[in-house]
Amino acid sequence: MKLSNNTKLLGVLCVTITSICYGLVPSFSFIAFDLGVETGTLLFNKFLYAAIIMWAFIFIRKINFRFPKKTALTMLIACAGYVAMSTTLYIAFDYISGSLATIVSFTFPAMIVTIEMVTGMEPVRFAKILAVILSFAGLVLIVWDPDMKANLIGIFFAFVSATMYVVYIFGLSSKSIKAENSFAVAGYIMLFAAAANFVRCLFSGAPLFATEPAQIGMMILLSVVCVFMAILFYAIGVRLIGPGNAALVNTLEPVLACIFGHFLVGDVLTKVMLVGSAMVVAAVLITNLPDRHPKNAKRG
Numbered sequence: 001m002k003l004s005n006n007t008k009l010l011g012v013l014c015v016t017i018t019s020i021c022y023g024l025v026p027s028f029s030f031i032a033f034d035l036g037v038e039t040g041t042l043l044f045n046k047f048l049y050a051a052i053i054m055w056a057f058i059f060i061r062k063i064n065f066r067f068p069k070k071t072a073l074t075m076l077i078a079c080a081g082y083v084a085m086s087t088t089l090y091i092a093f094d095y096i097s098g099s100l101a102t103i104v105s106f107t108f109p110a111m112i113v114t115i116e117m118v119t120g121m122e123p124v125r126f127a128k129i130l131a132v133i134l135s136f137a138g139l140v141l142i143v144w145d146p147d148m149k150a151n152l153i154g155i156f157f158a159f160v161s162a163t164m165y166v167v168y169i170f171g172l173s174s175k176s177i178k179a180e181n182s183f184a185v186a187g188y189i190m191l192f193a194a195a196a197n198f199v200r201c202l203f204s205g206a207p208l209f210a211t212e213p214a215q216i217g218m219m220i221l222l223s224v225v226c227v228f229m230a231i232l233f234y235a236i237g238v239r240l241i242g243p244g245n246a247a248l249v250n251t252l253e254p255v256l257a258c259i260f261g262h263f264l265v266g267d268v269l270t271k272v273m274l275v276g277s278a279m280v281v282a283a284v285l286i287t288n289l290p291d292r293h294p295k296n297a298k299r300g
Helices: 005-023 025-034 039-060 069-093 098-105 108-119 126-143 152-172 182-204 213-249 252-264 271-287
Strands: none
Touching: 005 025, 005 213, 005 252, 025 039, 025 069, 025 098, 025 213, 025 252, 039 069, 039 182, 039 213, 069 098, 069 152, 069 182, 098 126, 098 152, 098 252, 098 271, 108 126, 108 152, 108 271, 126 271, 182 213, 252 271
């Protein structure tokens, strides 16, 4: 079905808003850290407030949130992958800049493509192989930039975050999860993430809630802008232009994360790092290019 220009424009706009929202995550998080918010507190508050907003949205819109029992295990895997992804990304934030961590974590599309080609889920194509090579070559450039003292521990955890995101994506792509409403799925994931970070705060001794007005303001911004709005607009965008086109537009995220990081929190961007970043983004673009072979094309 051919999309009208207005539908395309609205869909692209929605996914662009999502990219902006996600691109702000590192900068907003570092601002919160500067205000004295601990990592566990930030994650608990962020997901708790977002879950409250999402479940209010679900009940107001009367969205079906009851899943069959057969979906429970797959949902648990997806939730665990998401929590591990967000946790390791924030651990990376303790060692390297938010923009650098975001770029490294964006190697996950190349990981997915590699797994799909190795397992036979997708045919082996030159463009896909090129995307994998570009992605990891870009990562090497970022890590070994001679003008920047990148902490390898931070790089490691950002890479683990990408790996956990692959687990999360494969969980969401299962038939049982895809059959359920995306907002309900997001609601359960937020609740799971809030619960996991509640336990984390109890064991680490971190405060459960931010108390200062500025801290609370940042928690609300992260919850509303970087979680709820990001998910809402992405879901709308996918419905309007399809998952492939949405993924293509969403490659703006690491670029925007770098821009916001530079201007909002003073992240350093060296020439070699920019080249490596461009290679990672190019790899994501190639990964999400539409299949030219109609018989293999899939529509979301």
